[in-house]
Amino acid sequence: MDTEKKVNGFVGGLGFILAAAGSAVGLGNLWSFPYKTSQHGGAAFVFVYIISVIVMGFIVMIAEIYLGKRAQANPVSSYKKINNNLGWIGLLSIFVPFLVTCYYAVLGGYTVKFTLNSFSDNTSVMQSFSGNVGEVILYTAIFMILVMVVIMAGVQKGIEKSSKILMPILFVILVGIVMCSLFLGNGVLEGLNYYLNPDFSALGFDGVLAAMGQAFFSLSLGMGVMISYGSYTGKNIKVGKSAMMIAIFDTLVAFLAGLAIFPAIYHYYAETGIELTNSGVVLMFSSLPIVFKSLGIAGNIVSFFFFGMVSIAAITSAISMLEVATQFIIQKFSIKRKKAIAIVGSIGYLVSVPVGISLGFALTGKEGMTIAGQDWLTFFDLIGNTVLMPVCAFGACIALGWFTFKGKNAKENLSSNYLCSQLEEDGLKLGKFGKVFSFMVKYITPILIAVVEIFGIIDIVFPTQNGAREFSGNGLVVVVTAYAIMLVFIVLYFLFLKKKETGSNEDEITKNLS
Numbered sequence: 001m002d003t004e005k006k007v008n009g010f011v012g013g014l015g016f017i018l019a020a021a022g023s024a025v026g027l028g029n030l031w032s033f034p035y036k037t038s039q040h041g042g043a044a045f046v047f048v049y050i051i052s053v054i055v056m057g058f059i060v061m062i063a064e065i066y067l068g069k070r071a072q073a074n075p076v077s078s079y080k081k082i083n084n085n086l087g088w089i090g091l092l093s094i095f096v097p098f099l100v101t102c103y104y105a106v107l108g109g110y111t112v113k114f115t116l117n118s119f120s121d122n123t124s125v126m127q128s129f130s131g132n133v134g135e136v137i138l139y140t141a142i143f144m145i146l147v148m149v150v151i152m153a154g155v156q157k158g159i160e161k162s163s164k165i166l167m168p169i170l171f172v173i174l175v176g177i178v179m180c181s182l183f184l185g186n187g188v189l190e191g192l193n194y195y196l197n198p199d200f201s202a203l204g205f206d207g208v209l210a211a212m213g214q215a216f217f218s219l220s221l222g223m224g225v226m227i228s229y230g231s232y233t234g235k236n237i238k239v240g241k242s243a244m245m246i247a248i249f250d251t252l253v254a255f256l257a258g259l260a261i262f263p264a265i266y267h268y269y270a271e272t273g274i275e276l277t278n279s280g281v282v283l284m285f286s287s288l289p290i291v292f293k294s295l296g297i298a299g300n301i302v303s304f305f306f307f308g309m310v311s312i313a314a315i316t317s318a319i320s321m322l323e324v325a326t327q328f329i330i331q332k333f334s335i336k337r338k339k340a341i342a343i344v345g346s347i348g349y350l351v352s353v354p355v356g357i358s359l360g361f362a363l364t365g366k367e368g369m370t371i372a373g374q375d376w377l378t379f380f381d382l383i384g385n386t387v388l389m390p391v392c393a394f395g396a397c398i399a400l401g402w403f404t405f406k407g408k409n410a411k412e413n414l415s416s417n418y419l420c421s422q423l424e425e426d427g428l429k430l431g432k433f434g435k436v437f438s439f440m441v442k443y444i445t446p447i448l449i450a451v452v453e454i455f456g457i458i459d460i461v462f463p464t465q466n467g468a469r470e471f472s473g474n475g476l477v478v479v480v481t482a483y484a485i486m487l488v489f490i491v492l493y494f495l496f497l498k499k500k501e502t503g504s505n506e507d508e509i510t511k512n513l514s
């Protein structure tokens with residue numbers, strides 16, 4: 001049997017879906033989706049978001065999972081298998097999630113701190129925590145160690161098993177908190193109105209752009225993750241169905257998070273007359289603790305579950321981010337898994353500490369610790385998510401749409417129906433949707449991604465007052481740095497990796513590297 005033979009991978013379809021959903025569901029869902037929605041026109045934003053998920057997210061996700069599944073190897077090898085000149089896209093998609101980890105771990109550390117501190121006063125934690133270097137060092141370390149322990153245990157016994165336990169817990173807690181929130185009484189309707197009232201004039205082009213970017217981030221696309229996780233799946237997994245379930249689950253969680261948060265914020269307003277900040281870092285880490293505190297012991301309990309849930313979401317996401325680099329290092333350098341994650345995790349941790357300190361400086365108004373006029377977190381986020389992530393997502397579409405199957409002539413190469421039949425022959429069975437997918441992945445989705453990239457760059461180089469990002473640093477430095485990094489990876493690839501073996505999943509078993 002296929003599944004018994006293949007030790008290095010997910011045992012079942014459900015395990016894969018939950019692990020991928022664990023990657024997708026993270027701070028992007030619980031924290032940024034709700035406030036972006038409320039900022040950019042409520043239900044109007046949700047509408048555009050859902051469209052983005054369907055026409056871009058879903059397509060890229062299928063492409064990435066399929067690329068990994070097809071190669072049964074890390075992202076570099078996955079792209080190399082298509083064409084030796086494309087491997088650098090894989091290398092870049094390993095680096096981007098690593099870059100994201102370096103600030104994600106800081107935020108993850110915060111959530112752990114808030115969870116543990118739920119029964120005492122959390123209301124001023126953000127201010128004191130962010131100004132407290134010792135705590136940043138400690139809690140980021142705790143978070144990182146939790147992530148590393150799971151990865152060390154392996155794909156099956158670590159990642160798959162933990163996702164199967166943690167994701168259902170997360171969902172049950174979330175639904176429970178939504179219930180509590182909706183029955184708070186006073187202010188609930190105002191909260192729902194603030195969150196969802198459709199206002200297409202508040203949406204604007206910036207809102208559309210924000211929704212598209214959010215869809216990519218939330219689904220963990222353009223970051224090698226779905227290639228990596230996809231590579232751990234066997235023949236028995238239906239790529240299309242799995243991608244659909246992951247996308248639906250991810251969107252549902254994001255939507256529910258807003259239902260949990262805004263009624264509570266407005267209930268507090270209705271009771272006290274005090275208006276709390278309802279966006280940005282402050283919403284989750286400062287406004288919500290004030291609400292929890294006002295609810296007494298019940299609030300403490302809810303706080304514990306709420307931040308516990310956020311921690312779970314952050315941990316399962318960070319696991320996937322670090323697994324990408326770990327997988328590559330194991331396979332390329334034939335290093336044991338434990339050693340590989342020790343290296344990746346330690347470097348990630350060492351970088352995340354200054355990121356955390358810099359964020360603390362920014363939040364407490366201290367001078368210093370900026371790059372290009374911004375705190376390190378924003379800098380990393382812009383490079384990773386705004387500039388480089390779309391490049392990788394674009395690469396996935398182009399690699400699959402134009403390079404994976406060569407036709408006999410130009411007509412075949414241009415035909416999406418030809419691509420569709422080749423994909424089907426190769427085991428990507430999408431049924432009636434296959435033709436639509438092939439057309440989208442070849443023509444439409446790459447164009448949309450290019451739009452996201454171009455306007456994302458314009459938005460940071462020429463920031464507007466109400467742009468998709470509140471950015472005040474030197475955008476040109478950000479963009480130039482990002483493309484310089486990309487160039488470095490291209491050069492590194494052609495110098496050191498193009499002609500070399502870059503390994504596959506099998507190596508972990510055959511070379512005894514688990």
Ligand code: TRP
Nearest residue numbers: 024026027028029217218220317
């Ligand atoms: N999807 C995650 C979230 O919503 C964040 C994320 C973006 C991510 N890219 C990723 C997680 C890559 C893991 C790997 O918070």
